Amino acid sequence: MNFTRRKVLGAAGAAALASAVPGKKVFAQTGPVKIGMSMPQTGSLGAGGQAALVALRMWVEDINAKGGLLNRQVELIAYDDQTNPANTPGIYTKLLDVDKVDLLIAPYGTVPTAPIMPLVKQRGLLLMGNFSFQVNAKVQHDMWFNNSPWNDASSWSDGFFEAGKKAGAKTVAVLAADNDFAQNLANGARELAKKANITSVYDQNYPPTTTDFSSLIRGIRAAKPEIVFVMSYPNDSVAIVRAVNEIGVGSQVQLFGGGMVGLQFTPIMSSLGSLLNGITNYNSYVPGMKYPGIEDFLQRYAKKAAEAKVDPLGFYLPPFNYAIGQILEQAVNAVKSLDQKKLAAWLHGNEVKTVVGAIRWDKNGEWAKARVVQAQFRGIVDKDVEQFRQPGKQVVIYPSDYQTGQAITPFEKARGGK
Amino acid sequence: MAFSFDLLTEALLFGVLLGCFYAAVSIGLSVSFGLLDVPNVAHPAIMVLGSYATYVVASYGLDPIVAGVLLMPVFFVLGILIYRFYYESFEKRGTEAGVRGLAFFFGIAFIIEVGLILVFGVDQRTVAARYIGSSLALGDYRIPYRMLVAFGVALVLTFSLTLYLSKTFTGRAIKAVAQDEAALRLMGVNPVRIKQWAFGIATGVSALAGAMLIIVGPVEPAVDRVYIGRTFCVVVLAGLGSMTGTLGAGLILGISESIVLMFFGASWAPAVAFGLLLVVLGIRPQGLFGR
Numbered sequence: 195m196n197f198t199r200r201k202v203l204g205a206a207g208a209a210a211l212a213s214a215v216p217g218k219k220v221f222a223q224t225g226p227v228k229i230g231m232s233m234p235q236t237g238s239l240g241a242g243g244q245a246a247l248v249a250l251r252m253w254v255e256d257i258n259a260k261g262g263l264l265n266r267q268v269e270l271i272a273y274d275d276q277t278n279p280a281n282t283p284g285i286y287t288k289l290l291d292v293d294k295v296d297l298l299i300a301p302y303g304t305v306p307t308a309p310i311m312p313l314v315k316q317r318g319l320l321l322m323g324n325f326s327f328q329v330n331a332k333v334q335h336d337m338w339f340n341n342s343p344w345n346d347a348s349s350w351s352d353g354f355f356e357a358g359k360k361a362g363a364k365t366v367a368v369l370a371a372d373n374d375f376a377q378n379l380a381n382g383a384r385e386l387a388k389k390a391n392i393t394s395v396y397d398q399n400y401p402p403t404t405t406d407f408s409s410l411i412r413g414i415r416a417a418k419p420e421i422v423f424v425m426s427y428p429n430d431s432v433a434i435v436r437a438v439n440e441i442g443v444g445s446q447v448q449l450f451g452g453g454m455v456g457l458q459f460t461p462i463m464s465s466l467g468s469l470l471n472g473i474t475n476y477n478s479y480v481p482g483m484k485y486p487g488i489e490d491f492l493q494r495y496a497k498k499a500a501e502a503k504v505d506p507l508g509f510y511l512p513p514f515n516y517a518i519g520q521i522l523e524q525a526v527n528a529v530k531s532l533d534q535k536k537l538a539a540w541l542h543g544n545e546v547k548t549v550v551g552a553i554r555w556d557k558n559g560e561w562a563k564a565r566v567v568q569a570q571f572r573g574i575v576d577k578d579v580e581q582f583r584q585p586g587k588q589v590v591i592y593p594s595d596y597q598t599g600q601a602i603t604p605f606e607k608a609r610g611g612k
Numbered sequence: 613m614a615f616s617f618d619l620l621t622e623a624l625l626f627g628v629l630l631g632c633f634y635a636a637v638s639i640g641l642s643v644s645f646g647l648l649d650v651p652n653v654a655h656p657a658i659m660v661l662g663s664y665a666t667y668v669v670a671s672y673g674l675d676p677i678v679a680g681v682l683l684m685p686v687f688f689v690l691g692i693l694i695y696r697f698y699y700e701s702f703e704k705r706g707t708e709a710g711v712r713g714l715a716f717f718f719g720i721a722f723i724i725e726v727g728l729i730l731v732f733g734v735d736q737r738t739v740a741a742r743y744i745g746s747s748l749a750l751g752d753y754r755i756p757y758r759m760l761v762a763f764g765v766a767l768v769l770t771f772s773l774t775l776y777l778s779k780t781f782t783g784r785a786i787k788a789v790a791q792d793e794a795a796l797r798l799m800g801v802n803p804v805r806i807k808q809w810a811f812g813i814a815t816g817v818s819a820l821a822g823a824m825l826i827i828v829g830p831v832e833p834a835v836d837r838v839y840i841g842r843t844f845c846v847v848v849l850a851g852l853g854s855m856t857g858t859l860g861a862g863l864i865l866g867i868s869e870s871i872v873l874m875f876f877g878a879s880w881a882p883a884v885a886f887g888l889l890l891v892v893l894g895i896r897p898q899g900l901f902g903r
Binding site for chain 1: 626629630633733734735736745747758829830834874
């Protein structure tokens with residue numbers, strides 16, 4: 195071969211140009227496969243976030259015991275975002291530019307996830323969603339795959355409204371936290387109410403600094419709604435349930451609950467105890483639902499959770515976080531690469547098997563078939579954590595595939611229902 | 613929400629209860645920041661520490677309020693130690709060091725928050741008592757007993773502190789140190805000791821306020837952030853150092869928040885509270901009840 199100076203310079207120039215093209219990320223080919231994320235480990239979502247991390251670390255242990263991904267060990271790098279959305283863009287920039295991670299998982303929750311969506315879209319990165327709601331609806335990033343069992347705004351609340359309609363409800367009160375998650379959910383609820391000819395008689399957003407909900411619950415009672423749809427974060431949910439017990443919402447109310455985050459967490463369920471009775475609320479998994487591998491997972495999780503002093507039951511987030519690992523494992527093994535575009539293409543075209551059942555995604559990266567459970571608390575007694583492991587303490591009223599009973603209405607009757 | 617006199621009465625009633633709660637959680641700060649000029653931004657964190665201490669003591673079967681009262685001397689000593697450290701390291705060195713003292717109290721707040729996370733985790737903690745979770749029925753009105761407890765504690769704290777500051781020698785010395793430290797020194801009183809004592813009282817009161825916090829609602833280590841704005845707002849609105857003023861400012865804040873929340877929307881409540889503060893400071897920079 196004849197190497198002239200012009201050819202050598204030309205080849206060097208082309209190589210330099212190619213390496214400078216943005217969006218082409220060069221990933222480490224040796225050493226561990228690094229998976230990076232931020233997780234709320236303190237703040238209002240901290241309790242859930244810590245439990246979710248236990249599950250993800252279980253998957254890392256399991257995959258490393260099997261030889262890792264692409265014959266490389268897996269390392270999970272997780273930083274605490276303090277449930278503060280202002281922290282997440284900085285954390286993900288560090289994960290990408292300093293830690294040089296190979297794969298990304300989103301933090302638990304809508305509010306901390308929303309600010310990183312432009313970043314991952316701009317850089318063309320695969321992002322595994324983690325129980326966030328509608329964060330990709332406007333961004334439309336085609337490399338986003340959520341682990342949560344909902345898709346559009348109404349999928350979260352249609353079970354609640356269907357049960358409300360069955361109970362003959364004609365009016366609704368909507369109480370929502372003033373943040374992205376709750377507002378998206380509230381919009382879905384408002385649409386469903388409109389479609390079902392259910393008139394809104396009370397519609398309030400409350401700021402995250404609200405300390406006492408007595409006045410708001412009194413306002414709801416005065417409006418005399420027949421169903422009350424609440425979208426709240428954990429601390430608020432506890433205060434709302436207590437205020438309902440003290441003030442009451444009126445005997446005409448058929449269903450109460452819907453989108454209250456926190457009533458899925460064991461410490462909160464145990465502390466509220468019998469005050470939960472009658473509330474119909476969303477969930478991701480309740481005992482009695484059968485998925486291959488879930489019982490084995492929950493048994494192993496219980497031991498790890500006791501060591502880590504986190505949610506001892508772990509029904510809500512942990513199985514779905516373990517599923518994130520399983521999803522990545524199946525995709526990487528199928529394409530035999532960490533190439534983000536290939537992984538995304540494979541996930542768009544294939545179904546994956548996880549401890550929370552088979553998952554297939556729609557074009558927005560949300561579940562093609564939503565599976566949000568609406569369950570009614572029944573026969574709950576005070577100070578007994580173990581009761582929540584029994585089927586029947588949360589009766590599934592929706593979806594029909596997993597239904598274990600009908601909603602007891604009105605709410606006052608359900609509160610005394612055993 | 614459509615207007616009705618029933619709702620207005622109820623909004624006023626809840627406003628009074630909420631206002632007393634705000635006053636009770638702010639009164640310690642009224643002493644430390646209002647009277648002593650110590651930028652105690654760790655006040656809500658110390659209060660949350662009081663909530664967790666109450667949680668531990670109450671787990672032995674004691675009533676949370678009794679637990680809070682028993683914890684007051686312990687927190688009093690803690691306050692003396694904190695002030696002594698602050699004085700030796702910052703206040704003694706002049707104004708610029710005082711600004712660094714602000715960072716010191718931020719540091720204390722973070723240490724408390726992280727310490728609580730390490731010991732108790734991030735889960736919410738609650739206490740049980742007969743007056744938590746039930747309400748007093750007055751016709752169509754239902755008043756949560758836990759808020760009535762907050763109301764009572766706020767009144768007792770306010771009037772005890774007012775009496776102490778006006779009727780005892782040490783109390784008058786505390787008020788004097790706030791007005792003219794040099795004059796107090798000329799009269800043979802050591803102002804540092806007086807300030808140390810007063811800071812101890814402020815911190816001791818925070819233990820009882822913390823007990824009330826966990827009675828009113830569940831607490832988690834980061835809940836202090838919710839109260840930092842409100843407590844400073846109440847103290848500044850009252851006029852620095854006025855105990856009855858703190859109660860008055862708490863009531864104004866509570867009632868305005870409650871009415872706005874009931875009739876105009878909850879999202880407006882914080883804006884109204886801080887808007888009120890801005891207006892008052894514009895008209896009366898010394899606060900509503902300050903001299």
